[in-house]
Amino acid sequence: xxxxxxxxxxxxxxxxxxxxxxxxxxxxxxxxxxxxxxxxxxxxxxxxxxxxxxxxxxxxxxxxxxxxxxxxxxxxxxxxxxxxxxxxxxxxxxxxxxxxxxxxxxxxxxxxxxxxxxxxxxxxxxxxxxxxxxxxxxxxxxxxxxxxxxxxxxxxxxxxxxxxx
Amino acid sequence: xxxxxxxxxxxxxxxxxxxxxxxxxxxxxxxxxxxxxxxxxxxxxxxxxxxxxxxxxxxxxxxxxxxxxxxxxxxxxxxxxxxxxxxxxxxxxxxxxxxxxxxxxxxxxxxxxxxxxxxxxxxxxxxxxxxxxxxxxxxxxxxxxxxxxxxxxxxxxxxxxxxxxxxxxxxxxxxxxxxxxxxxxxxxxxxxxxxxxxxxxxxxxxxxxxxxxxxxxxxxxxxxxxxxxxxxxxxxxxxxxxxxxxxxxxxxxxxxxxxxxxxxxxxxxxxxxxxxxxxxxxxxxxxxxxxxxxxxxxxxxxxxxxxxxxxxxxxxxxxxxxxxxxxxxxxxxxxxxxxxxxxxxxxxxxxxxxxxxxxxxxxxxxxxxxxxxxxxxxxxxxxxxxxxxxxxxxxxxxxxxxxxxxxxxxxxxxxxxxxxxxxxxxxxxxxxxxxxxxxxxxxxxxxxxxxxxxxxxxxxxxxxxxxxxxxxxxxxxxxxxxxxxxxxxxxxxxxxxxxxxxxxxxxxxxxxxxxxxxxxxxxxxxxxxxxxxxxxxxxxxxxxxxxxxxxxxxxxxxxxxxxxxxxxxxxxxxxxxxxxxxxxxxxxxxxxxxxxxxxxxxxxxxxxxxxxxxxxxxxxxxxxxxxxxxxxxxxxxxxxxxxxxxxxxxxxxxxxxxxxxxxxxxxxxxxxxxxxxxxxxxxxxxxxxxxxxxxxxxxxxxxxxxxxxxxxxxxxxxxxxxxxxxxxxxxxxxxxxxxxxxxxxxxxxxxxxxxxxxxxxxxxxxxxxxxxxxxxxxxxxxxxxx
Numbered sequence: 001x002x003x004x005x006x007x008x009x010x011x012x013x014x015x016x017x018x019x020x021x022x023x024x025x026x027x028x029x030x031x032x033x034x035x036x037x038x039x040x041x042x043x044x045x046x047x048x049x050x051x052x053x054x055x056x057x058x059x060x061x062x063x064x065x066x067x068x069x070x071x072x073x074x075x076x077x078x079x080x081x082x083x084x085x086x087x088x089x090x091x092x093x094x095x096x097x098x099x100x101x102x103x104x105x106x107x108x109x110x111x112x113x114x115x116x117x118x119x120x121x122x123x124x125x126x127x128x129x130x131x132x133x134x135x136x137x138x139x140x141x142x143x144x145x146x147x148x149x150x151x152x153x154x155x156x157x158x159x160x161x162x163x164x165x
Numbered sequence: 166x167x168x169x170x171x172x173x174x175x176x177x178x179x180x181x182x183x184x185x186x187x188x189x190x191x192x193x194x195x196x197x198x199x200x201x202x203x204x205x206x207x208x209x210x211x212x213x214x215x216x217x218x219x220x221x222x223x224x225x226x227x228x229x230x231x232x233x234x235x236x237x238x239x240x241x242x243x244x245x246x247x248x249x250x251x252x253x254x255x256x257x258x259x260x261x262x263x264x265x266x267x268x269x270x271x272x273x274x275x276x277x278x279x280x281x282x283x284x285x286x287x288x289x290x291x292x293x294x295x296x297x298x299x300x301x302x303x304x305x306x307x308x309x310x311x312x313x314x315x316x317x318x319x320x321x322x323x324x325x326x327x328x329x330x331x332x333x334x335x336x337x338x339x340x341x342x343x344x345x346x347x348x349x350x351x352x353x354x355x356x357x358x359x360x361x362x363x364x365x366x367x368x369x370x371x372x373x374x375x376x377x378x379x380x381x382x383x384x385x386x387x388x389x390x391x392x393x394x395x396x397x398x399x400x401x402x403x404x405x406x407x408x409x410x411x412x413x414x415x416x417x418x419x420x421x422x423x424x425x426x427x428x429x430x431x432x433x434x435x436x437x438x439x440x441x442x443x444x445x446x447x448x449x450x451x452x453x454x455x456x457x458x459x460x461x462x463x464x465x466x467x468x469x470x471x472x473x474x475x476x477x478x479x480x481x482x483x484x485x486x487x488x489x490x491x492x493x494x495x496x497x498x499x500x501x502x503x504x505x506x507x508x509x510x511x512x513x514x515x516x517x518x519x520x521x522x523x524x525x526x527x528x529x530x531x532x533x534x535x536x537x538x539x540x541x542x543x544x545x546x547x548x549x550x551x552x553x554x555x556x557x558x559x560x561x562x563x564x565x566x567x568x569x570x571x572x573x574x575x576x577x578x579x580x581x582x583x584x585x586x587x588x589x590x591x592x593x594x595x596x597x598x599x600x601x602x603x604x605x606x607x608x609x610x611x612x613x614x615x616x617x618x619x620x621x622x623x624x625x626x627x628x629x630x631x632x633x634x635x636x637x638x639x640x641x642x643x644x645x646x647x648x649x650x651x652x653x654x655x656x657x658x659x660x661x662x663x664x665x666x667x668x669x670x671x672x673x674x675x676x677x678x679x680x681x682x683x684x685x686x687x688x689x690x691x692x693x694x695x696x697x698x699x700x701x702x703x704x705x706x707x708x709x710x711x712x713x714x715x716x717x718x719x720x721x722x723x724x725x726x727x728x729x730x731x732x733x734x735x736x737x738x739x740x741x742x743x744x745x746x747x748x749x750x751x752x753x754x755x756x757x758x759x760x761x762x763x764x765x766x767x768x769x770x771x772x773x774x775x776x777x778x779x780x781x782x783x784x785x786x787x788x789x790x791x792x793x794x795x796x797x798x799x800x801x802x803x804x805x806x807x808x809x810x811x812x813x814x815x816x817x818x819x820x821x822x823x824x825x826x827x828x829x830x831x832x833x834x835x836x837x838x839x840x841x842x843x844x845x846x847x848x849x850x851x852x853x854x855x856x857x858x859x860x861x862x863x864x865x866x867x868x869x870x871x872x873x874x875x876x877x878x879x880x881x882x883x884x885x886x887x888x889x890x891x892x893x894x895x896x897x898x899x900x901x902x903x904x905x906x907x908x909x910x911x912x913x914x915x916x917x918x919x920x921x922x923x924x925x926x927x928x929x930x931x932x933x934x935x936x937x938x939x940x941x942x943x944x945x946x947x948x949x950x951x
Contacts, residue, residue: 018287034759037417039365040450044870047365074330088183088748092175095835097842099670100182101366101417113411126883133878139365139418140670141839142846142907144877164634 006070008033009077016130017067023057024048026064027074032114035075035104039137046136049105050074053090058135075104078111086156087111087149096149098140109136114157124154166671169683170708170898175836177689178674187415190369191447193384193616198371199228199416201446202289204279204296205455206271209299209527209863210318211270218530221295226288229440230296233266233430241265241435241776242401246492247643250330250501250523260331261525263491265401265428265435270318271300273529275455276901277428277838278460282440285533291948295763305863309524310464317727318928318931320490320525329488329523330497332653334505334579340518343479351553357541358433358930359462359487359857360850361873364669366417367448372433376441380408385430388423388667389707392644394699396426403434413697416669420847421533422457423669424709426492429456432933434830460534460856462487463500463541469549475559475567479516481794482508482545486531488523488747494534497523502580502640503538503628509577510546510586511624523747527863533709535629535847535908543748544930545627545880547913551622552926559607561917562592562601565624566593577836579641581801587827587891592624594887595825607807616809618920618940623804625910629902630798647793648712649705650720652681652728654786658766660687661725665705666717671904672836673713673846679832680718680898684725686751697777703789714832719896723790731786732768738779739763739771745899798893798901804845806914810922813939817919819849823885824910829893836901838886844907845884850876851908852915856931874931 005014025125048060051073218230244263283289304318312327371384390411486500505519531559554561610619634645651663678692737744742756755762775784807821854874867873892899925944
C-alpha cells in the first residue's frame with residue numbers, strides 16, 4: 001500500500017492504495033467518480049480519458065502512485081458550477097451521444113484537442129478532428145454528430161478565448 | 166419551439182451523460198459487495214477431468230471457488246433457446262445442453278468452468294489463475310461447412326453431424342421451375358462475416374441476495390429486464406419471479422448482445438445466495454469478445470433466374486448458419502424467420518425457396534446482432550441484383566425498378582405481407598440526393614488523381630416492429646412480442662410513463678415524452694419516463710428489433726386513449742357539459758365554444774380528491790395498456806455508396822454515402838438520423854473492417870481492439886440522409902422503426918461500390934486493403950495476358 005495524494009477537480013485528495021491501482025480505479029473506486037469509464041483492456045477505446053496537468057491521458061494505463069502531486073480533471077470537473085462546459089453543451093446541441101458510455105472520454109478528448117490546436121494556432125478541420133479521435137471509439141453515433149459537436153465547441157471556445165484576450 | 170411529433174427536440178437524458186452522472190451497472194456499489202472472476206476454458210473443445218481449487222481457496226480475500234457440479238447440484242437449470250424451430254422432416258431442433266458453468270466438457274474458448282468470489286476484483290483475478298483445471302483436449306471444428314463434413318468432431322451427443330436443424334421455407338419445385346425457365350441465371354457464393362457486437366459498455370452484473378426475505382436483486386446490462394427475470398426464474402430456477410427484481414439502469418449500448426441471459430448473471434445470483442455476499446462481475450473487453458454472442462456467420466450459395474426482360478423468375482438459397490457451441494436465447498430464429506422471410510427483398514418474386522442448416526461449432530454462441538438475419542438477407546439479395554445487372558449488361562437501378570413491388574398489401578412467397586412502401590420513390594430520392602447523374606464526372610476526376618471510384622446501390626427492406634404474438638407463436642416463439650405501458654397522471658398533473666421498452670442509447674426519455682406532451686398539450690418537462698426496473702414497471706418485452714417506436718409507443722398511445730376518455734368524463738361532469746363537447750388543447754380541458762375549462766392539473770387533482778366525480782367512477786388517473794401489433798412493419802430504403810480505391814495499396818475510402826429511408830412517421834428526426842448514422846457506421850465496419858477470426862484450433866485471434874478493427878472516426882464519412890414517409894397502416898402513430906436499417910442496408914451498397922470501382926465482382930467482406938488489392942490484381946491479370 002502506498003499513500004497517494006493528488007488534486008482531483010480542484011480538491012486535494014489522499015488515499016492509501018495498493019501499488020498496482022490504476023488511476024481509473026482510483027477515481028472510480030476510491031473517489032467514487034464513476035463518470036470515467038472502462039471500455040477495453042488495451043488503451044484503445046478512450047472511455048477513460050481524463051486530463052492530468054492539462055493534458056489528456058488514458059486513465060486505464062496509468063498507475064495512481066505515479067501521479068503524486070498531479071492535478072487531475074475528470075468529466076465531473078469541467079463544468080463551472082451550473083454552467084456546463086461548451087463541449088458538454090455542444091454534445092447535447094448536436095446529438096453527439098446516444099448510450100453515453102464513450103461520451104465522457106469523447107468530451108475530455110475534444111477539449112484537449114481544441115486547446116492544443118488553439119495553442120499551436122492550427123486550424124481544427126473536419127479531417128483533423130477525425131484524425132484526433134483515433135483513440136476514442138464510439139459504437140452508437142457513427143461519429144457524424146461527434147465531429148459536428150467538437151467543431152461547434154471549437155468555434156465557441158475560440159470565441160471565448162478571443163473575448164478573454 | 167414545438168416539442169411534438171416531428172420536432173428535433175434535444176435529448177432530456179444528455180445532461181447526466183455529459184456530466185459523468187450516468188449510472189451504469191458497474192457504477193453500482195452495494196453493501197457487503199464481493200467480486201466474481203470466472204475461470205474459463207483455454208481450449209475450444211476439451212473434457213474436464215478435474216478441478217483443483219485448494220490453492221485458490223487458501224488465497225487472501227477468497228470467499229469461495231464454485232464449480233458446475235455445485236451449480237447443477239443446487240438445481241440451477243441449463244440455458245435454453247426460446248424459439249423452437251423444426252427441421253423440414255418435422256423433427257424438432259437438437260438443442261445441446263448448456264450449463265452456466267461447464268461440468269464435463271468445455272465447447273469453446275471462454276466457456277466458463279468455475280467462478281472465484283473474493284473481497285476485491287484483484288484478489289478474485291489472482292485466485293482464478295490459481296484454479297487448476299485438468300483438461301483432456303478433443304478435436305475442434307470452427308466453421309459451419311467443416312462441421313458438417315463426415316468425420317467432423319462431434320460437439321453435442323444429441324446433434325448428429327453437428328446439425329441442430331435443417332429448415333426450409335418456400336416452394337422448392339416452383340423455384341427450380343422458375344430457374345429452369347430463366348433466360349439468365351446469376352449464381353453466387355456469399356460469406357456473411359462473423360461479427361462481435363461490441364457495445365462500448367461491457368456486460369456487468371451485481372447480484373444481491375437477501376436471506377431474510379429469500380429475495381434476489383440483479384442489476385444488469387440488459388435490453389429486456391423482464392424477459393431476463395422470466396427466464397432466470399422459469400428456466401434457470403434461480404428464484405421465483407416474485408422473489409427476483411431485475412434492474413437494467415443506464416445501459417451503454419446493446420445491439421442485440423444484451424438481449425440474452427448469459428451464464429455470468431445466473432452464476433452471480435446463485436453465488437450471492439451461496440456466499441451470503443453481494444456479487445459483482447464486470448467483463449473486461451477480452452471477455453466480451455470471448456463470451457458476448459456473436460452475429461452473422463453465414464455461408465450461402467444462391468441462384469437467381471431472370472427472363473429476357475430482367476424479371477426475376479426464381480430464387481433458390483442454401484445457407485449454412487454457424488450457431489456456435491450452444492444455442493443462445495433466440496439463435497434459432499435469427500437465421501430462419503428473421504432471415505429467409507426477407508428473401509423477396511423489395512421485389513415481386515413468385516418463386517422462392519430457402520434452406521437453412523443450423524450448425525454447431527466450437528465457437529462462442531451466435532445470435533442476433535443489429536439487424537439479426539435481415540442484414541444477411543439484404544446483403545444476399547442486393548449483391549445478387551447488382552451482380553445480375555452487371556452480367557446482363559443492365560443498369561443496376563433499372564433492373565431493380567423492373568422488379569419492384571408496386572402495390573400493397575403484397576404477399577411474398579416467404580410468409581411476409583408487406584403493408585406499405587414506395588420503393589421507386591426511395592430510389593428516386595436517393596439518386597437525386599447522391600447526384601447519380603454526376604457520377605461519371607466524379608469518376609473521371611478521381612481517375613486523374615489515380616483513384617478508382619465506384620458507385621453501389623442497396624435497396625433494402627426489413628421486417629421489424631417485432632412482432633404479432635400469435636404469428637410468432639405459430640412459428641415457434643416461446644414468448645409473445647407485445648409491449649406494455651402505464652400512463653400515470655399525478656394529482657398535480659405531471660405524468661410518468663412506465664414502459665416495458667428499454668433505452669440503451671435510443672433516447673426514449675425524449676421521444677416518448679414528445680408523444681405525451683403533444684397529445685395533452687403539456688410542457689415536455691412535465692413528462693418523465695420510467696423503465697428498466699421490474700419492481701417499478703409492469704411486465705414488458707424490452708427493446709430489440711426496432712420495436713420501441715412501432716410497438717412500445719403504440720402501447721403508450723393505447724394507454725393515453727384510456728386516460729383521455731376518463732379526463733373527458735371528469736371534465737364533462739365538473740363543467741356540466743356533454744363529453745362530446747370536451748376538447749383538450751394547450752394543457753387545458755375545455756368545453757368547445759364556451760369559456761368553460763379546467764386546467765390539466767385541475768383534472769388530475771379532481772381525479773385524486775374524488776370529491777366530485779361522476780357516479781360510480783373510480784378515483785385516480787392511471788391507465789395501463791398492452792399493445793400487440795397486427796403485423797410486422799417494413800422499413801425500406803435505398804442506400805447509395807461511392808468509394809475511392811487506391812490501386813497501389815487497395816486502401817478504400819467511403820467518399821459519399823446517401824441514405825433515403827422510409828421509416829413511416831418520425832417522432833424526432835434528429836434521433837432518427839443518429840440511428841442511421843450509427844447503423845451505417847456498423848455497416849461500413851462489417852463491409853470493410855470487422856471480422857471475428859478463430860484459428861483452426863478454435864483460438865480467438867480477434868480478442869481485443871488491437872486485432873478486431875472497430876470503425877474509427879476517420880473510417881467513415883458524413884452521411885446524407887433523406888426520409889420518405891409512407892405511413893405504416895398497422896399502428897396508431899404510423900411508425901415503422903429505424904434502429905437497424907443502417908446496419909441492414911449499408912454493407913451491400915459498400916461492396917457493390919468497391920466491386921464497381923475495381924472491376925472484379927469476386928470480393929468477400931470485410932474488404933480489407935489486402936483483399937481489395939488482391940481482387941484488383943486478379944481483375945488485371947486476364948488483360949495483361951491478352
